[in-house]
Amino acid sequence: MPDGGTEMAVFTMAKALNAGLRRALEDDPKVVLMGEDIGRLGGVFRITDGLQKDFGEHRVVDMPLAESGIVGTAVGLAMRGYRPVVEIQFDGFVYPAFDQIVSQVAKHHARSSGRTPMPIVIRIPFGGGIGAVEHHSESPEAYFAHTAGLRVMSPSNPLDAYAMIQQAIACPDPVVFMEPKRRYWDKAEVDPATALEAAGPFERARVVRPGEHATVACYGPMVRTCLEAAAAAEDEGRSLEVVDLRSLSPLDITTLAASVQRTGRLVVVHEAPVFLGLGAEIAARISAECFYHLQAPVIRVGGYHAPYPPSRVEEHYLPDLDRVLDGVDRALSY
Amino acid sequence: MPDGGTEMAVFTMAKALNAGLRRALEDDPKVVLMGEDIGRLGGVFRITDGLQKDFGEHRVVDMPLAESGIVGTAVGLAMRGYRPVVEIQFDGFVYPAFDQIVSQVAKHHARSSGRTPMPIVIRIPFGGGIGAVEHHSESPEAYFAHTAGLRVMSPSNPLDAYAMIQQAIACPDPVVFMEPKRRYWDKAEVDPATALEAAGPFERARVVRPGEHATVACYGPMVRTCLEAAAAAEDEGRSLEVVDLRSLSPLDITTLAASVQRTGRLVVVHEAPVFLGLGAEIAARISAECFYHLQAPVIRVGGYHAPYPPSRVEEHYLPDLDRVLDGVDRALSY
Amino acid sequence: MTADGGPNLVQLLTPEGERVQHPDYDIELSAEELRALYRDLVLVRRVDVEATALQRQGELGLWAQLLGQEAAQVGAGRAVQPDDFVFPTYREHGIAWTRGVAPLQLLKLFRGVTNGGWDPHEHNFALYTIVIGDQALHAVGYGMGIQRDGTDDAVLVCFGDGATSQGDVNEAFVFASVFNAPVVFFCQNNQWAISEPLERQTRIPLYRRAAGFGFPGVRVDGNDVLAVLAVTRAALASAREGNGPTLVEAFTYRMGAHTTSDDPTRYRIAADVEQWKLKDPIERVKVYLARNGFADHTFFEEVETEAEALAVKLRDDCRALPDPEPISIFDNVYATQNSLVESERTGLRDYLASFSDTAHAGRGH
Amino acid sequence: MTADGGPNLVQLLTPEGERVQHPDYDIELSAEELRALYRDLVLVRRVDVEATALQRQGELGLWAQLLGQEAAQVGAGRAVQPDDFVFPTYREHGIAWTRGVAPLQLLKLFRGVTNGGWDPHEHNFALYTIVIGDQALHAVGYGMGIQRDGTDDAVLVCFGDGATSQGDVNEAFVFASVFNAPVVFFCQNNQWAISEPLERQTRIPLYRRAAGFGFPGVRVDGNDVLAVLAVTRAALASAREGNGPTLVEAFTYRMGAHTTSDDPTRYRIAADVEQWKLKDPIERVKVYLARNGFADHTFFEEVETEAEALAVKLRDDCRALPDPEPISIFDNVYATQNSLVESERTGLRDYLASFSDTAHAGRGH
Numbered sequence A, B: 001m002p003d004g005g006t007e008m009a010v011f012t013m014a015k016a017l018n019a020g021l022r023r024a025l026e027d028d029p030k031v032v033l034m035g036e037d038i039g040r041l042g043g044v045f046r047i048t049d050g051l052q053k054d055f056g057e058h059r060v061v062d063m064p065l066a067e068s069g070i071v072g073t074a075v076g077l078a079m080r081g082y083r084p085v086v087e088i089q090f091d092g093f094v095y096p097a098f099d100q101i102v103s104q105v106a107k108h109h110a111r112s113s114g115r116t117p118m119p120i121v122i123r124i125p126f127g128g129g130i131g132a133v134e135h136h137s138e139s140p141e142a143y144f145a146h147t148a149g150l151r152v153m154s155p156s157n158p159l160d161a162y163a164m165i166q167q168a169i170a171c172p173d174p175v176v177f178m179e180p181k182r183r184y185w186d187k188a189e190v191d192p193a194t195a196l197e198a199a200g201p202f203e204r205a206r207v208v209r210p211g212e213h214a215t216v217a218c219y220g221p222m223v224r225t226c227l228e229a230a231a232a233a234e235d236e237g238r239s240l241e242v243v244d245l246r247s248l249s250p251l252d253i254t255t256l257a258a259s260v261q262r263t264g265r266l267v268v269v270h271e272a273p274v275f276l277g278l279g280a281e282i283a284a285r286i287s288a289e290c291f292y293h294l295q296a297p298v299i300r301v302g303g304y305h306a307p308y309p310p311s312r313v314e315e316h317y318l319p320d321l322d323r324v325l326d327g328v329d330r331a332l333s334y
Numbered sequence C, D: 001m002t003a004d005g006g007p008n009l010v011q012l013l014t015p016e017g018e019r020v021q022h023p024d025y026d027i028e029l030s031a032e033e034l035r036a037l038y039r040d041l042v043l044v045r046r047v048d049v050e051a052t053a054l055q056r057q058g059e060l061g062l063w064a065q066l067l068g069q070e071a072a073q074v075g076a077g078r079a080v081q082p083d084d085f086v087f088p089t090y091r092e093h094g095i096a097w098t099r100g101v102a103p104l105q106l107l108k109l110f111r112g113v114t115n116g117g118w119d120p121h122e123h124n125f126a127l128y129t130i131v132i133g134d135q136a137l138h139a140v141g142y143g144m145g146i147q148r149d150g151t152d153d154a155v156l157v158c159f160g161d162g163a164t165s166q167g168d169v170n171e172a173f174v175f176a177s178v179f180n181a182p183v184v185f186f187c188q189n190n191q192w193a194i195s196e197p198l199e200r201q202t203r204i205p206l207y208r209r210a211a212g213f214g215f216p217g218v219r220v221d222g223n224d225v226l227a228v229l230a231v232t233r234a235a236l237a238s239a240r241e242g243n244g245p246t247l248v249e250a251f252t253y254r255m256g257a258h259t260t261s262d263d264p265t266r267y268r269i270a271a272d273v274e275q276w277k278l279k280d281p282i283e284r285v286k287v288y289l290a291r292n293g294f295a296d297h298t299f300f301e302e303v304e305t306e307a308e309a310l311a312v313k314l315r316d317d318c319r320a321l322p323d324p325e326p327i328s329i330f331d332n333v334y335a336t337q338n339s340l341v342e343s344e345r346t347g348l349r350d351y352l353a354s355f356s357d358t359a360h361a362g363r364g365h
């Protein structure tokens, strides 16, 4: 379970999210947290630890066990002027709420000609690598990114987690906020006073490691994996530029294309299945925007077209350092 | 409303589907049709017209108004050895069933190590162009194609409709069967005796018009549009090859790549939003597989990243002949 | 299920226009108030008839008729206070009327010039919800907002008999009862969900569903505007007083087709409809008003004239409604600047501009 | 909500091991049958304890303990006939036992070597369902299949108190009642949905939910194996006879953590658990057997020995379970040949083969 960090400056991602939520609750009395087990328990990942105690049961609400109900009531609260922040317990449990998300949350602002914004944040701990049973390791982000009206974003580190959760809550658009659960316990120095500025606008991708020979685009849990791969590649004399996308809808194609125009090669990495995953859209766009610059096709490294497998074999499903480097090899073999 | 056709050989797509369902009901006593208003009314599009009368209320079942319930009970019937064919009334009403589709229908065969197949067909009249109110004109196929365990297919003409619905029902895999509702009243000659053979395996794309200068890939409602565009292009001296994908998951990339390797150019057309639509996956794959053949980036023509608009403006949302030709122009401008 | 609503039906005005008493519900209305209700009923019906005609003339893509449900809607709508909030389905033209939403606003949606139509906050009347049942949860969430605001407003949410099968509606029952939310669930049981009779949704009267969730349910004669007003008022008062939700089942009948796209002759017999004609919601009020001297001939004629004028104006205004601009497709997809939308908007703008030079709008046509 | 289950609780054996009578439910069991139930209870608890230990030792990724719910599960499981079909949640180890599913099969899922584990058709026991409530609809559909087959089988579907809030469970109530499906809804109300107490899901006793949908609901002492057996048997018989669904609420308590990942000290007080310890489902049977001479010391010892042997074997077998082959990821995604899966399978196979030449499995490590 997450370590709160003893020094103010060192945060796990879990603690950073907790601190970000706390700030949002303090800053705006309209912020309401809703979810299963987020009160006394503090959520199964303890992201909301202590918040119900400090802000009360009206602001941090343990909801009946029904995701559609949670998101649907969040819509109603938003109509009444609240800013609901919904926690979905695990990725695989968001689907009962799919109708409310796709037909209501995503579309209501447009339907109302801009009169009724839907400032709802839907937090989803996502992805695998934690040895869990079925439905606890999925990466459903493409469903949401394909849905107009939703923003989709994913932090990869404590600083972004702290800043982006606050930005997401402040944003009048609905945001599906994909939290890389296996990175919840990753630590980093965060200075709350400057974090928002340091993180920058949430719509911007970030070059987290500059390089020359190929660009690696990734987000959420895969950023650390790709950084490790880039470090390993350096030993082999290959210089990889790693881009943390941060925003999955919209995509910051400008930043990514600028990188690819320099390196001439792109590998996209995510845990979600490759088929119609984010990598498909990125490959389609970059193949068009960098048509004369690409020296190799865009290589996609990701999950397979199969249900997420039992945990004893998940390491073969998930892209790891070796698979990323294999993708880089393929990109460089052209 | 659909015309039954007076000659045996001329079928509207609606009638072809009706005839295909009738054949399936006759051939296999385990086939059960389930949906809203599919009994006496024959469905809002009359696809099941007369079937309850002829096969009884146990085989053609008017279900309570709840899509999750309909799909969820279909799962149970499948477990008991039945072959449920579910009608979702309109595209925008499939989302309440999303959890059952994604977490149960799609995954159960794998979960059970192959012991319990899910031979369920989910028929969805989809797409726009019929002047309908919100939620009645959507193209949600990418959500399903991204989901491992589901097959997704879409017929574009009466012959395929007649054959593919039977193939889908006979298939032990779950099939999301996307019916292009605005083509329900398109007519064609169908010989029921030879139709299944004529249609060929459902996993295969079909070159519906050969051409030289560019390939246009499409499916469902857009096939007619693209054929019309190809005819218009011919007047301008451009020869377009039109490929009807038919199967959206899996994609018949072999057939498509063979075409693109000849023409050097590809335009993908669908009504669904471009962002993470099927065109993204096709562009990503073809850009890789035909890397040395493509003389232009893959051009995608499709719906916009916006909720489906009110009907008085839908003609500007939907790809039409001109937008297809504009896409072709762009492909040829490289 | 009894066609007459069974022994527990709350009724204050019989189909014959007789005022009857009920032990639990009563209502005192002045002649003026009674006349106002009658006027509502007539105008609402006239709007509905006109809209149906406009659809036949091709001015609307679709219309969902309320014929037969006027009393249920006017009764409920007039029970609601200005600061209360109402969540309608797609058939709540009568309630819309009571919330001050101009009929033309409703037509916009069905004509296809908008997916919305009015300002929900101006009227405290949400946009029509087409996905069956979704709004039930919105209502509960809105009610939770009221609880947090500490005001004594209440919420009325409409849905049909068919909607009671949806998971979302039942989840709304759970959430409302657990949170004791100030919500009145107003179910217009018009006996049909398109072609499916009530028996496809339930085997017991719908009002009894509420007991399974621990809150009261009442069945009221949905064709009796007085009873609906009284029962809904009481339910709203109970919500306001902190007693949580109530389910009101307005027992009525869909006299018309489901929508103008529907053909009810395929699934129901004319005799049933004839039987319900005898329970017309307007006729009984007219008889009651006339018989008791609450209104005279002139009044009835004035209302007819007003209705006619309303219809004429509606027709003209409807025909004059402009189509949206193509580029409006991208309006309000997001509340903030969005690079994807911007690039697609620019794409469409440029594309459209490419035609403006040429004489014809396209090459293919 | 009363901690003792309230006045309508069906009980045949008190916590003190006293056999009591109930006007509506009774059961006659031979000494042998009673001993068999006791044996079930003890073995099932022993398996649960062993699995919990295996999780602590790192052999399982997770375990969902049934501690405290043995009587509910054994009672229900023994009420089911061989040709009936059972739909479990993820905690139904006791019912699995009664269906002849070897405990090792259950462990496979929690160890992470499969997402399933046994042949549902061999045992007429569906795979565990993790998504709360989904299986309720499967059960109704299965029951509709039974109706079409014309056999007199019935279905038992399990879910928890938390699950009663899910739309799917309530839709299952609607569908089962409308189609009069032969389904027994078996709700183990263990008072908790992870950290949320019952009050988060309902404000009235759960068995009363059924009345809202028009079918009977019964609350039974879930720690009383005799009462659960009697009530469930009656409900199944009713389903078989064509009377449709029944909701059985087994009033019990989750004595352990939600799963081995959970820490209940964060949300509940030890005193509550202590109170429920006095209602232990096994102890009361033991007292009853001993006091009435239905079993002697030797029998109790034999059962202990058997339990111990079972645990030892389970431990050994669990440790010996092989991990799946990487390439098995692609097994059974489809029942037919699929070009996408084939190409990805080939890709992974080639990729794995690329390492087999080199001494080390990868470059990074």
Ligand SMILES: Cc1ncc(C[n+]2csc(CCOP(=O)(O)OP(=O)(O)O)c2C)c(N)n1
Binding pocket: B036, B065, B067, B089, B093, B096, C089, C091, C130, C131, C132, C159, C160, C161, C162, C163, C164, C190, C192, C193, C194, C254, C258
């Ligand atoms: C989720 C969903 N499924 C299906 C439909 C199509 N549909 C529109 S109205 C309707 C029947 C609704 O019946 P009821 O709830 O009784 O309301 P009524 O139309 O009778 O007022 C159906 C099935 C829909 N709009 N939404």
Ligand SMILES: Cc1ncc(C[n+]2csc(CCOP(=O)(O)OP(=O)(O)O)c2C)c(N)n1
Binding pocket: A036, A065, A067, A089, A093, A096, D089, D091, D130, D131, D132, D159, D160, D161, D162, D163, D164, D190, D192, D193, D194, D254, D258
């Ligand atoms: C749709 C869904 N949402 C959330 C979860 C996470 N979850 C697993 S068990 C559980 C609580 C279930 O409570 P209850 O139904 O009472 O069953 P119990 O665990 O007490 O046996 C939750 C919230 C889930 N598995 N599925």
Ligand SMILES: [Mg+2]
Binding pocket: C160, C161, C162, C188, C189, C190, C191, C192, C193, C194
């Ligand atoms: Mg109705």
Ligand SMILES: [Mg+2]
Binding pocket: D160, D161, D162, D188, D189, D190, D191, D192, D193, D194
């Ligand atoms: Mg529980």
